[in-house]
Amino acid sequence: MRLPAVIIGFSFAVICTSLAATRQADPLAEQQFKNIVSFKGKKASELIPAMEFMNASLKVQCSYCHAADRSSDEKAKKKTAREMIAMQKDINDKNFNGQNVITCATCHAGKTHPTPVPPITGLEVRSRRSSDVMPDQVLSAYAKALVSDATPAGGSFKLTGTTTSQGETAPVEATYSGDKFYILAHRAKGDQKQGFNGSTAWFTGPQGVQTVPLQYAEQYVRESTIFLTPESLPKLDSPSGGTSKIDGRDAVVVNGLLAGTKSRVSYFFDKETGLLARTTFFYPTILGSIEQINDYSNYRKVGGVQVPMKIVNHSAEGDSVQEFTSATAEPKGDATLFDPPKQ
Ligand code: HEC
Ligand code: HEC
Known part of the structure; x- marks a missing residue:
């Protein structure tokens, strides 16, 4: 029509x-x-x-x-x-x-508060501020939980197990005393040693013994050390309290600045055991901060001290995992062990 x-x-x-x-x-x-x-x-x-x-x-x-x-x-x-x-x-x-x-x-990127640091995915590193959490009380509870019998001065702990990073697992022997450490990893390409004697951090590489430059030393030491005396945990300026969760467990948190620096630091303590479960360090650079997260778990009592048998260092480049299977306390250690080896 x-x-x-x-x-x-x-x-x-x-x-x-x-x-x-x-x-x-x-x-x-x-x-x-x-x-x-x-x-x-x-x-x-x-x-x-x-x-x-x-x-x-x-x-x-x-x-x-x-x-x-x-x-x-x-x-x-x-x-x-x-x-x-x-x-x-x-x-x-x-x-x-x-x-x-x-x-x-x-x-x-799907969050109300953008992250100013290169992300390490999947880890809870924030805490809620809480005026109920008193840094002093948390730290003294930690000191009590950590050490039941005083460690003799100059005493050390020897730990053996494995270290895994970038897909490679190597047997490792580590000795810790106060803030000093010596770590020997038997890697496929040869033995690798690293240490800190309280003032100089060093490691062995293809060029022999190398001292860690000052600007990296802080970061390097925090990553490799464990805290077996309450005093070895670095002091914080203007500490404040908070709460968080790690792997579903309640944690109390002490936040502050690494004494005398601008590095933001948080110590996460397991609420039930009082022991250190995580440390986070933010190192400022001229563009922003780099984050380091270290986790401590599988505590075992050795010579009156709670020793973390598992340590995980998280970083944007990937995780490195130390799993120790044996730990012994030695009342008097060899102090020169921590010095850079003579070439
Ligand atoms: C991140 C904050 C934000 C979110 C989320 C948001 N808005 Fe808005 N909205 C604004 C701002 C800012 C303005 C004012 C814009 C301007 O000044 O031109 C606005 C204006 C408006 C207006 C105009 C109101 C008027 O008469 O002046 C409407 C309607 C509106 N939003 C609806 C919505 C709806 C629907 C949603 C969810 C789908 C939404 N908004 C989500 C921030 C937001
Ligand atoms: C260049 C980066 C950048 C861009 C682009 C940007 N934001 Fe933001 N935004 C930030 C930063 C950084 C903060 C501060 C977060 C903090 O205080 O932790 C922020 C904070 C906010 C807040 C307050 C969050 C809170 O809970 O206090 C809102 C709302 C917001 N942005 C909305 C927007 C919207 C909507 C847009 C797009 C129109 C936008 N932003 C684009 C970086 C950005």
Whole structure:
């Protein structure tokens, strides 16, 4: 059936008006919504998709930024979000020709608080501040839990087991005394030794004995040492208390700055045993901080002291695991063991 020209004409007109209507029905955001600051000049229809983008980038719901009345500014997060929108625009205008290269998602990656340090995935290293946790009390409970009989001065502990990193497992013998250590790993490519005598940290490599440069020594020592006297745990400036969980177990946390430095440190103690379960150290660099996480577990009582038989050093490059199978206490050790070997 042929439609009369008048009807065709009419329907064409209807289509034209409805297109025009759609155009008209997409006013500027500030015309349709009540309280537009950031998105002035954008189309009203672009507003909700942008909201969904923010939701997804931070993994939050609309209510994270909004009260029931979306136009209200009563939530502080909404104000922060406006500052962030301006910051995102500024970064992209200055560096990326105004393209949305750096976005909420780049920094936030599904979290409300972006991490300023290279991530070590899957580990809980944050703690909740708690005024109920007194650093002094936690540390003295730790001292009691750690040592039941005083270790003789100059005494040492000898541990043997394996060390595994980058897929290679090697037999290892380690001696610890106070803050000093000597570690000998029988690697496939030859024996590797490392040590710290209280002032010099060193290791053996293809070039023979090498001293660890001062700027790395701190990091190096913290990674390799274990704490078998309460005094060997480095002192913290302005300590504060917190709570956390490690592998599902409650932990009490002492946070602070490594005495005399700007390195942020946290000590996590198992709430039930009082023993050290994790240390985290943040070392500042000119671009941001590098994080180090060390875990201590499988404590065994040796000569009146609780010795961690398993140590895991986590880092962005991967984990290194020490698992000791035997531990003995030696009342008088050989102090020269910890010195760099003579070449
Ligand atoms: C990260 C914070 C944040 C999240 C999450 C968020 N919004 Fe918004 N929302 C804002 C900001 C900021 C504005 C103001 C924009 C401006 O100033 O141009 C706004 C404005 C609005 C407005 C306009 C209100 C008016 O009349 O002025 C609506 C509607 C709205 N959001 C809905 C939502 C919905 C729906 C969601 C969830 C899908 C959501 N928002 C998620 C931050 C957020
Ligand atoms: C260049 C990196 C960067 C970009 C891009 C960025 N943010 Fe942020 N944002 C941060 C940092 C850093 C913080 C501070 C977090 C803290 O205090 O721990 C933050 C904090 C926030 C907070 C407050 C979180 C809280 O709970 O206190 C909100 C909300 C937020 N951003 C929203 C956004 C939105 C929405 C966007 C995209 C429009 C965005 N951010 C883009 C880095 C960024």
